[in-house]
Amino acid sequence: MENTPVIRIENLVKRFPMGKSEFTALNGIGLTLSKGDFAGLIGPSGSGKTTLLNIVGSLDMPTSGEVTVLGQSVGTLNAREAARLRKESLGFIFQSYNLLAVHTVYENVEFPLLLLGLSASERKKMVTDALEWVGLTDKAKSKPPQLSGGECQRVAVARAMVKKPSLVLADEPTANLDAANSHNILKTMESLNRELNTTFLFATHDDKVINYLHRKIFLIDGKVEKEELVTN
Amino acid sequence: MKLAIKLAFRNLIGAGLRTWLNVIVLSFSFVIIIWMKGVITGWDHQAKVDMTNWEIGEGQYWQKDYDPYDPFTYSESHAPVPQEFRKEIERGDMEPFLITQGTIYPQGRLQSIMIKGINPKQNIFLLPSHKLDTVVVDAIPSIIGSVMARNLKLDVGDRVMIQWRDAGGTFDASEIYITDVFSVNVPAVDQGQIYIPLDKLQSMLNFDDEATILTYRDSEVARPDVEGWIHKSKQELTKSVDDLIKVKTAGTSIFYFILILLAMLAIFDTQVLSIFRRQKEIGTYIALGYTRREVVGLFTVEGTMHAVLAALLSAAYGLPFLAWQAKVGWTMPMDTSDFGMAIAQTLYPVYSAGLVITTVLIIMTVTAIVSYWPSRRIAKMNPTDALRGKIQ
Numbered sequence: 001m002e003n004t005p006v007i008r009i010e011n012l013v014k015r016f017p018m019g020k021s022e023f024t025a026l027n028g029i030g031l032t033l034s035k036g037d038f039a040g041l042i043g044p045s046g047s048g049k050t051t052l053l054n055i056v057g058s059l060d061m062p063t064s065g066e067v068t069v070l071g072q073s074v075g076t077l078n079a080r081e082a083a084r085l086r087k088e089s090l091g092f093i094f095q096s097y098n099l100l101a102v103h104t105v106y107e108n109v110e111f112p113l114l115l116l117g118l119s120a121s122e123r124k125k126m127v128t129d130a131l132e133w134v135g136l137t138d139k140a141k142s143k144p145p146q147l148s149g150g151e152c153q154r155v156a157v158a159r160a161m162v163k164k165p166s167l168v169l170a171d172e173p174t175a176n177l178d179a180a181n182s183h184n185i186l187k188t189m190e191s192l193n194r195e196l197n198t199t200f201l202f203a204t205h206d207d208k209v210i211n212y213l214h215r216k217i218f219l220i221d222g223k224v225e226k227e228e229l230v231t232n
Numbered sequence: 233m234k235l236a237i238k239l240a241f242r243n244l245i246g247a248g249l250r251t252w253l254n255v256i257v258l259s260f261s262f263v264i265i266i267w268m269k270g271v272i273t274g275w276d277h278q279a280k281v282d283m284t285n286w287e288i289g290e291g292q293y294w295q296k297d298y299d300p301y302d303p304f305t306y307s308e309s310h311a312p313v314p315q316e317f318r319k320e321i322e323r324g325d326m327e328p329f330l331i332t333q334g335t336i337y338p339q340g341r342l343q344s345i346m347i348k349g350i351n352p353k354q355n356i357f358l359l360p361s362h363k364l365d366t367v368v369v370d371a372i373p374s375i376i377g378s379v380m381a382r383n384l385k386l387d388v389g390d391r392v393m394i395q396w397r398d399a400g401g402t403f404d405a406s407e408i409y410i411t412d413v414f415s416v417n418v419p420a421v422d423q424g425q426i427y428i429p430l431d432k433l434q435s436m437l438n439f440d441d442e443a444t445i446l447t448y449r450d451s452e453v454a455r456p457d458v459e460g461w462i463h464k465s466k467q468e469l470t471k472s473v474d475d476l477i478k479v480k481t482a483g484t485s486i487f488y489f490i491l492i493l494l495a496m497l498a499i500f501d502t503q504v505l506s507i508f509r510r511q512k513e514i515g516t517y518i519a520l521g522y523t524r525r526e527v528v529g530l531f532t533v534e535g536t537m538h539a540v541l542a543a544l545l546s547a548a549y550g551l552p553f554l555a556w557q558a559k560v561g562w563t564m565p566m567d568t569s570d571f572g573m574a575i576a577q578t579l580y581p582v583y584s585a586g587l588v589i590t591t592v593l594i595i596m597t598v599t600a601i602v603s604y605w606p607s608r609r610i611a612k613m614n615p616t617d618a619l620r621g622k623i624q
Contacts, residue, residue, distance in 0.1 A: 103242060
């Protein structure tokens, strides 16, 4: 793996208002992820995994501390700059897939490329490649409601990967899947990580996912409890 | 913008039945609004046409003392037909009317009437005056309108007594014989009016060759001032109708906007529902790289495209329908003669390009506004909550 920092987090604090008081979701997080990492934030519900993922994905702002993603300080980005970062460099995979239900599989995967303003021929080639990666070429014209949960998550992976982003953020990607589908999805993501050298950051408490991770970051009550590196 | 249109189109087509139901409702609104406005315009137009055809021709000369709103002036408002109009009258391009006040006694009752003398051979008005050109023993041939006939319980072939005062102020009476009952939607031509031959009325009143009103056919000829007579152009004579139309236009405009707002409710409802139902989708757009402003733009375009599709659908079935209605008209299911106002049994809608363009533009604009307004709420939504579909 290369040592180029994709994510650098220093003393990150995130507090949410709760009535008249505040709830501290992240408390002094420090973390660095390098290009090609296949890492996961592991912890029980309420440990701050999703909050951290949202901040890294520039969907939320830190209360204090420094979060740098691909060289850009998330805390200082305005809405347009944050949107550009997500559009050009980040891919998202969600627990409940978040596919556009009225669009076909092809259109769902094509969506990030439309935002990038690529030509129709470029889009066609890239979508075809992405659907091949996840083995859904024959489902291109189907709509999400016609697909199984596993197929939907594979579409979500294809959508996240189609623009070959530097960083993919996956929030509980297997929570709604059975064991077979979970392994299928994880193998796909692992091979994409290997082939495209894309950095993956998961938020999970699912053992099936944890077993695939190369780097495990354990969060408890908004703090990094420990880290483990898995050597092959 | 191009991307927003493309995505909005995909969303609309992808939404299938939901989209088409909205589009169908909106297109009905387009067609109904244009049709209703067309009917009202047609009604106004018809009122003026009927007034021209039945009452005022292309203009009139009134004897200087004549006041249609004061029946007591009728006995004084008559004068010999001016020499300069003789030729026009002989050609049939001008018709004298003689008017006097009288009383009718149907079934022993008494009712005030206006007795109008008209040339049986005239063809300026649609009045069936030729029915007066008949010989009736011991009675004066006369025609009346259907409302008058119904009110007095008279019919063709009936005889009834009328009374009047002649030039000397002496009361005189005679029986009239109803030779025809005509149907007209100009109340002033029907209610309280009895038409008899002009020469007969002139002799009854001892006003030989005199008239109260002179109505001409040709509006192109320059009309001189004639002493003792007041020229009334068609514009002056239809002013009351024009004023009525102006008042009615204000009323119908309110009705027009209520209809438009009702149509907008369909879109507004859809857009408001979208905010709650499509929160995850909105969060996904933002996660994939849309700004909040672009999401608002997408939803606004999506709402407005309902109106565009509705306009296209309306053109497909609405144009033939509106054209057919303009041709065959809309026949009222009940007898309109009881309405007490100038309304034809069959109304022919009149549409203008302005009406169609204005309606389309107003609906497009209002649709954009009612789409934009709820979409603004999206801009305030926290994207992380939106992604979870958390209702705020």
